[in-house]
Amino acid sequence: MNRLSVTERLALNKYELDDGHPHIIVNNEVCEAECKIRACLFVCPANVYSQQNGKIVADWAGCLECGTCTVACPPEALHWEYPRGGFGILYRYG
Amino acid sequence: MSDDKLDVIVVGAGVAGCTVALLLAQQGLEVALIERGPFPGSKNLSGGVLYGQVLHQIIPNFWEKAPVERVITNQAVTFLTETDSVSLDFKTPSFLQKPYNAVSVLRSKFDRWLGEQAEKAGAILIPGIKVERLIREENRIIGIAAGQEEMFADVVIAADGANSFLAQEAGLRQRIPEEHVAVGIKEVIALPQEVIENRFRLEGNEGSAFNIVGSATQGIAGGGFLYTNQESISIGLVIQLADLVQRQKKVSEIFDQFLNHPWIASLIKGGKVVEYGAHLVPEAGLKMIPRLFMDGMVVIGDAAGLTINNGFWVRGMDLAIGSAIAAAEAVVKAHQNRDFSAESLALYRQKLEESFVMADLRTYAHAPHFMQNARLYKRYPQVVSEVFRQIYQQDASPHQPLRQIVREAVRRNNLSLLDLVKDFWNGGRAL
Numbered sequence: 352m353n354r355l356s357v358t359e360r361l362a363l364n365k366y367e368l369d370d371g372h373p374h375i376i377v378n379n380e381v382c383e384a385e386c387k388i389r390a391c392l393f394v395c396p397a398n399v400y401s402q403q404n405g406k407i408v409a410d411w412a413g414c415l416e417c418g419t420c421t422v423a424c425p426p427e428a429l430h431w432e433y434p435r436g437g438f439g440i441l442y443r444y445g
Numbered sequence: 446m447s448d449d450k451l452d453v454i455v456v457g458a459g460v461a462g463c464t465v466a467l468l469l470a471q472q473g474l475e476v477a478l479i480e481r482g483p484f485p486g487s488k489n490l491s492g493g494v495l496y497g498q499v500l501h502q503i504i505p506n507f508w509e510k511a512p513v514e515r516v517i518t519n520q521a522v523t524f525l526t527e528t529d530s531v532s533l534d535f536k537t538p539s540f541l542q543k544p545y546n547a548v549s550v551l552r553s554k555f556d557r558w559l560g561e562q563a564e565k566a567g568a569i570l571i572p573g574i575k576v577e578r579l580i581r582e583e584n585r586i587i588g589i590a591a592g593q594e595e596m597f598a599d600v601v602i603a604a605d606g607a608n609s610f611l612a613q614e615a616g617l618r619q620r621i622p623e624e625h626v627a628v629g630i631k632e633v634i635a636l637p638q639e640v641i642e643n644r645f646r647l648e649g650n651e652g653s654a655f656n657i658v659g660s661a662t663q664g665i666a667g668g669g670f671l672y673t674n675q676e677s678i679s680i681g682l683v684i685q686l687a688d689l690v691q692r693q694k695k696v697s698e699i700f701d702q703f704l705n706h707p708w709i710a711s712l713i714k715g716g717k718v719v720e721y722g723a724h725l726v727p728e729a730g731l732k733m734i735p736r737l738f739m740d741g742m743v744v745i746g747d748a749a750g751l752t753i754n755n756g757f758w759v760r761g762m763d764l765a766i767g768s769a770i771a772a773a774e775a776v777v778k779a780h781q782n783r784d785f786s787a788e789s790l791a792l793y794r795q796k797l798e799e800s801f802v803m804a805d806l807r808t809y810a811h812a813p814h815f816m817q818n819a820r821l822y823k824r825y826p827q828v829v830s831e832v833f834r835q836i837y838q839q840d841a842s843p844h845q846p847l848r849q850i851v852r853e854a855v856r857r858n859n860l861s862l863l864d865l866v867k868d869f870w871n872g873g874r875a876l
Contacts, residue, residue: 354701354704354705355718357697357721360632360718360721361721363718363719363720363721364720364721364722367483388690388693390690390693392695393689393693393694393695393696394628394686394689394690394696395696396628396630396696396697396700396721396723397723398697415721415722415723415724416488417628417629417723417724417725418607418608418725419626419628419686419723419725421608421621422620422621422622422623422626422686422725423623423686423690426620432610433481433575433610434575435575436481436572436573436574436575436591437481437482437483437572437573439482439488440488440722441482441483441487441488442486442487442488442489442490442552442553442720442722443553443719443720444551444552444553444554444633444677444679444719444720444722445486445487445489445490445491445551445552445553445554445555445556445720445722
């Protein structure tokens with residue numbers, strides 16, 4: 352059986368997108384100075400993080416708000432907070 | 446101090462937050478229940494088995510009204526190798542007796558209902574508001590702030606989940622180390638009711654809960670779960686973060702391979718994925734419990750790290766409810782005495798100590814360490830599978846006695862007698 356890609360899975364979810372208000376900001380200077388393994392690229396279930404031209408980029412709209420990256424990444428590498436009230440992932444099953 | 450000060454502000458409408466708000470409102474306290482999602486449950490996710498007898502104490506026969514999915518009558522542990530599966534499957538009609546031992550739930554529906562019960566009891570539900578910070582007066586917590594809004598109360602109850610930024614802000618807890626948590630990842634897969642009942646041999650509202658060990662996580666510490674709902678299956682993995690980071694494997698790919706395992710694939714065949722979610726799972730048990738109270742504040746539920754995983758089952762919601770009961774008792778007492786100091790709120794810790802919550806956390810205090818044993822995830826499932834294959838395989842060559850089959854499977858998988866004795870001993874001690 353063909354499994355869905357992560358992108359296809361996320362497309363099944365319901366989100367209230369908070370356009371123009373990213374809730375994740377990556378501080379690439381900290382990533383470069385303190386992180387060799389780029390844990391964000393493999394611990395995130397939603398594949399929010401990718402590397403583009405050597406920089407870590409967060410596609411925050413698909414975030415499932417689990418917070419795993421905030422534990423796995425070096426302190427200060429991410430400015431991560433929950434989306435504003437009412438926005439973000441809306442679980443219909445949970 | 447503002448005139449419209451509340452008695453209590455509860456932050457987070459999960460099972461812990463809704464329950465404590467309900468109990469406090471029942472006692473006549475003025476309680477605000479603040480939730481960042483548009484309704485209680487919209488941000489919440491669990492594997493989905495609720496050991497609900499503790500909730501029955503608060504809301505008698507809750508299953509008659511609450512959106513529960515199925516009554517868990519089948520509890521199984523399944524070992525997976527890359528291709529094989531061995532299940533130990535326990536089924537008893539006694540689990541159909543009320544009050545039910547366990548039910549499956551979907552949190553978005555269940556927590557919404559629980560929030561409504563809190564509201565009916567008189568709690569003021571304030572959804573769609575993210576609490577951004579605590580308000581202090583010297584070292585005492587006196588309220589919360591969200592945007593331009595400030596709210597004041599005698600006590601703030603942090604029920605804000607596994608990440609509990611409030612407990613961290615208050616200084617009750619340090620930044621979470623990766624050794625203390627796992628990443629939970631889950632799909633809800635819709636299947637017609639009769640397909641679920643045929644596939645899992647269920648009658649009526651009976652349900653199954655599988656805990657899955659071994660190749661599920663490709664040898665990384667952790668495990669899988671599969672729970673039946675009325676018209677869907679909850680399937681997922683819980684993977685220890687420190688081990689994942691060390692192995693540098695992509696969590697979404699581990700999940701894909703898990704779903705493609707022949708045993709899993711046959712159980713979810715024909716299903717339609719309807720939701721994909723993730724959640725941080727506190728896993729360090731006793732070791733990670735923060736300071737639970739301070740002047741004007743207590744911490745409950747996942748925010749306090751109250752979960753247990755012993756390989757046979759994973760529990761969190763019932764412990765959350767247990768902590769809500771203990772916190773409610775302490776806060777009511779504090780309210781009567783008009784004393785919201787740490788000394789007064791220490792009653793919460795004492796009540797928690799006296800309850801099943803801390804008793805069970807102590808009973809399974811060694812479980813987190815035991816569950817980090819790599820042999821559990823790779824070699825033992827392999828040994829069990831090889832032993833069963835040889836028991837059943839008839840290939841016209843002479844059969845070996847069972848003791849010989851076991852001995853050779855153990856040797857082939859590089860397990861020493863010392864490992865076996867040690868693991869058996871530690872398992873006996875931890876579980």
